[in-house]
Amino acid sequence: xxxxxxxxxxxxxxxxxxxxARPRSSYWPFVVPAVAVVGSVIVFPWVFTVWMxxxxxxVGGARRFAGLSNYARLVSDERxxxxxxxxxIYTFLAVVLPLILGTLAALVFNSRLPLRGILRGxxxxxxxxxxxxxxxxWTMMFHPQxxxxxxLLSLIGIGPQAWVFNPSTVIPSLVLVETWQWTPLVMLIVxxxxxxxxxxxxxxxxxxxxxxxxxxxxxxxxxxxxxxMVAVIIRTIDALKSFDIIYAITQGGPGTASExxxxxxxxxxxxxxxxxxxxxxxVVFFAIVIALSLLMLHLRQRTKWTDVQGGA
Amino acid sequence: xxxxFGSLTRRTFLASSAVASAYGLGGTGxxxxxxxxxxxxGTKIGVNLVKSPRGEVLQKYEKEFTDLTGIQVSxxxxxxxxxxxxxxxELNSGSPSFDVIHISYHVQKRQxxxxxxLADIGPxxxxxxxxxxxxxxxxxxxxxxxxAKNPQGQMLSLPFSxxxxxxxxxxxxxxxxxxxxxxxxxxxVKVAEALTDPKEGTYGxxxxxxxxxxxxxxxxxxxxxxxxxxxxxxxxxTDTPEAIEAARLYQRLLSKSAPQGVSGFxxxxxxxxxxxxxxxxxxxxVGFAPPLEDPDKSRVVGKVGYGVMPRGPKAQASATxxxxxxxxxxxxxxxxxxxxxxxxxxxLMGARLLQAGGGVPFRNSILSDPEVRxxxxxxxxxxxxxxxxxxxxxxxxxxxxxxTEFRDIIGIGLTNLLAGADPATEMxxxxxxxxxxxxxxxxx
Numbered sequence: 001x002x003x004x005x006x007x008x009x010x011x012x013x014x015x016x017x018x019x020x021a022r023p024r025s026s027y028w029p030f031v032v033p034a035v036a037v038v039g040s041v042i043v044f045p046w047v048f049t050v051w052m053x054x055x056x057x058x059v060g061g062a063r064r065f066a067g068l069s070n071y072a073r074l075v076s077d078e079r080x081x082x083x084x085x086x087x088x089i090y091t092f093l094a095v096v097l098p099l100i101l102g103t104l105a106a107l108v109f110n111s112r113l114p115l116r117g118i119l120r121g122x123x124x125x126x127x128x129x130x131x132x133x134x135x136x137x138w139t140m141m142f143h144p145q146x147x148x149x150x151x152l153l154s155l156i157g158i159g160p161q162a163w164v165f166n167p168s169t170v171i172p173s174l175v176l177v178e179t180w181q182w183t184p185l186v187m188l189i190v191x192x193x194x195x196x197x198x199x200x201x202x203x204x205x206x207x208x209x210x211x212x213x214x215x216x217x218x219x220x221x222x223x224x225x226x227x228x229m230v231a232v233i234i235r236t237i238d239a240l241k242s243f244d245i246i247y248a249i250t251q252g253g254p255g256t257a258s259e260x261x262x263x264x265x266x267x268x269x270x271x272x273x274x275x276x277x278x279x280x281x282x283v284v285f286f287a288i289v290i291a292l293s294l295l296m297l298h299l300r301q302r303t304k305w306t307d308v309q310g311g312a
Numbered sequence: 313x314x315x316x317f318g319s320l321t322r323r324t325f326l327a328s329s330a331v332a333s334a335y336g337l338g339g340t341g342x343x344x345x346x347x348x349x350x351x352x353x354g355t356k357i358g359v360n361l362v363k364s365p366r367g368e369v370l371q372k373y374e375k376e377f378t379d380l381t382g383i384q385v386s387x388x389x390x391x392x393x394x395x396x397x398x399x400x401x402e403l404n405s406g407s408p409s410f411d412v413i414h415i416s417y418h419v420q421k422r423q424x425x426x427x428x429x430l431a432d433i434g435p436x437x438x439x440x441x442x443x444x445x446x447x448x449x450x451x452x453x454x455x456x457x458x459x460a461k462n463p464q465g466q467m468l469s470l471p472f473s474x475x476x477x478x479x480x481x482x483x484x485x486x487x488x489x490x491x492x493x494x495x496x497x498x499x500x501v502k503v504a505e506a507l508t509d510p511k512e513g514t515y516g517x518x519x520x521x522x523x524x525x526x527x528x529x530x531x532x533x534x535x536x537x538x539x540x541x542x543x544x545x546x547x548x549x550t551d552t553p554e555a556i557e558a559a560r561l562y563q564r565l566l567s568k569s570a571p572q573g574v575s576g577f578x579x580x581x582x583x584x585x586x587x588x589x590x591x592x593x594x595x596x597x598v599g600f601a602p603p604l605e606d607p608d609k610s611r612v613v614g615k616v617g618y619g620v621m622p623r624g625p626k627a628q629a630s631a632t633x634x635x636x637x638x639x640x641x642x643x644x645x646x647x648x649x650x651x652x653x654x655x656x657x658x659x660l661m662g663a664r665l666l667q668a669g670g671g672v673p674f675r676n677s678i679l680s681d682p683e684v685r686x687x688x689x690x691x692x693x694x695x696x697x698x699x700x701x702x703x704x705x706x707x708x709x710x711x712x713x714x715x716t717e718f719r720d721i722i723g724i725g726l727t728n729l730l731a732g733a734d735p736a737t738e739m740x741x742x743x744x745x746x747x748x749x750x751x752x753x754x755x756x
Contacts, residue, residue, distance in 0.1 A: 056752075058753070059400055059401070059404050060400065060404055060426065060429070061427070061753075143581065143584070144573035145513065145572070145573075145590070146584060146588070162572050162573040162576075165572070165573025165574070165576030166573060166575070166576075167727075250576065251522070253575075253576055254521065254575035254576045254727050255523050255575070255723075255724045255727035255728055256724055267716075271716045272714060272717050273423075
């Protein structure tokens with residue numbers, strides 16, 4: 001009987017949850033919506049993709065368990081291997097160029113220029129445009145006979161170029177579009193970093209006789225490093241998943257000269273309807289993205305935000 | 313007026329169509345006799361169309377079909393690539409949202425046949441209550457019937473619009489050099505090279521160099537060597553001596569006589585270049601002609617010659633592609649959907665399509681009708697070239713399921729040729745790559 005009395009509802013001991021104790025089962029319904037959403041839009045598609053990658057399965061045909069044969073096929077698929085190389089080259093260039101140009105632009109716009117506000121506004125305009133619309137405009141500009149780019153080159157005595165119509169210049173030309181569009185983003189991020197740098201280190205450096213290059217190398221750069229790292233992470237993710245600009249301008253061509261993993265994956269899954277093999281490519285692409293993300297996280301650890309507060 | 317349309321009878325429809333004809337439809341009267349058009353009045357059907365001049369024409373006059381039959385139509389036009397994906401996904405689900413599907417034969421025929429996604433409309437065609445007597449199999453061109461029937465001989469669609477490949481040529485540039493339109497492949501090469509003058513920005517020849525899109529250019533040559541890309545027994549002929557010669561011809565014409573950057577050209581870039589008046593010959597489908605005669609878009613209005621594909625060493629052939637219109641196997645309103653298909657390929661609709669320059673009907677009775685020809689806006693030389701091309705038409709792509717892979721793999725090889733690769737090596741490599749894919753698809 002004593003036990004029953006001790007377990008009367010309303011007692012403080014039972015109403016207040018003890019830290020570290022297991023949650024009451026009545027809390028679970030609150031978690032269900034989140035679990036359902038994550039399960040249905042993230043976990044299930046991935047498990048299903050992995051499952052599909054283990055099958056030989058073309059839309060409209062029969063499905064057959066194929067074990068790891070789709071993955072084995074990838075290793076000898078020259079077109080896939082080339083697309084991996086293209087993805088890395090494209091990503092590297094589409095991260096590095098906007099990073100350098102964006103940082104330079106931020107340094108310029110951080111100084112006291114006349115009409116600085118208006119110029120900054122103009123500079124960030126490419127970011128606001130729709131990628132497919134941009135791609136169509138650039139396609140016309142790149143045209144070897146009718147495009148404005150070759151006309152501009154002719155004014156300074158340079159002969160016509162084939163731009164995206166030549167296998168050897170197609171990736172740099174596409175990177176030019178990416179750089180034009182996304183340099184402003186890097187500029188905005190770095191400008192934020194520059195605004196946070198206190199003036200004292202510069203005053204000390206000036207007293208010590210440091211040159212402008214030394215001030216940039218030993219004060220500015222270390223202090224904006226965390227911001228640059230953020231820009232690198234954002235740009236890497238963007239460049240890796242880049243699809244719209246490449247597809248709209250070249251569709252991966254000429255030949256396969258600008259075909260990245262994304263474009264090849266799209267062709268396999270949605271043009272050839274080979275969903276089994278397409279899923280295997282998606283799984284490998286996912287693994288590459290995870291590996292790069294871990295690398296980024298590792299590098300991110302080395303550039304701490306506290307550096308801004310504590311100085312170089 | 314609305315009331316009149318709402319209670320339209322066959323007689324008033326015929327009368328109104330005759331009035332419409334008098335206003336520029338060239339005197340074509342619809343042969344909508346004997347069929348019980350109202351039998352399925354009140355039925356609702358979904359129609360999935362490719363966004364194109366063909367889709368536009370059908371959608372534009374859809375109300376006339378509803379007035380004629382009482383069948384409500386819910387149609388949508390989607391750009392080609394997206395339409396193909398949407399159709400496959402929906403048909404594969406087993407319950408598509410549409411009853412009628414506009415298909416690209418050269419891409420989807422084999423896939424749709426193998427998956428049993430289309431209804432056999434053969435019995436409907438034999439039913440006089442459903443089919444106008446003028447709609448007979450023999451009225452369709454041979455290529456149309458090859459496309460529409462499966463290997464078992466079942467009629468799975470109605471051939472809607474055909475695309476023959478022909479040569480557009482700039483009469484001014486030819487006249488300046490005193491050249492005549494070529495009759496053979498050899499002459500075509502010589503003429504193309506004679507017309508090419510990079511200093512003047514003039515080039516003798518242009519055609520698609522972009523991978524996938526470029527394959528019909530090569531098959532146009534291959535057919536002239538008397539070889540189909542896949543023979544009647546399903547063997548790949550893409551690395552035969554003829555295929556390599558066709559690739560060599562492709563390489564020569566597009567390397568020596570074509571403008572810079574042609575390896576990235578699809579039809580639109582070729583068309584833009586030709587419209588500027590600096591290109592001697594452009595090989596592509598007949599459907600791209602209307603802008604050439606449009607003064608707002610073209611610098612070559614009235615100067616364009618329309619040539620039939622020159623003769624190859626073994627044959628003269630015009631690579632042929634086409635669209636069909638079909639009833640889905642999953643449709644619950646097959647008869648109503650069939651009536652729509654029949655209306656779509658009717659003489660009236662075919663005449664409208666042809667006269668607007670939006671496409672060429674597969675039906676000989678439309679092409680040969682002098683009244684219809686009178687209303688065609690394009691020059692008579694164009695329609696003559698169309699009719700002549702029809703006489704030498706051969707399928708431009710193999711009827712295999714993985715046709716997109718075929719186009720991609722062969723197309724990559726062809727693009728590589730423009731960078732100087734060896735034709736024999738590229739064609740053998742492409743054939744080796746495609747062979748297992750074809751074998752896998754036939755087994756599936």
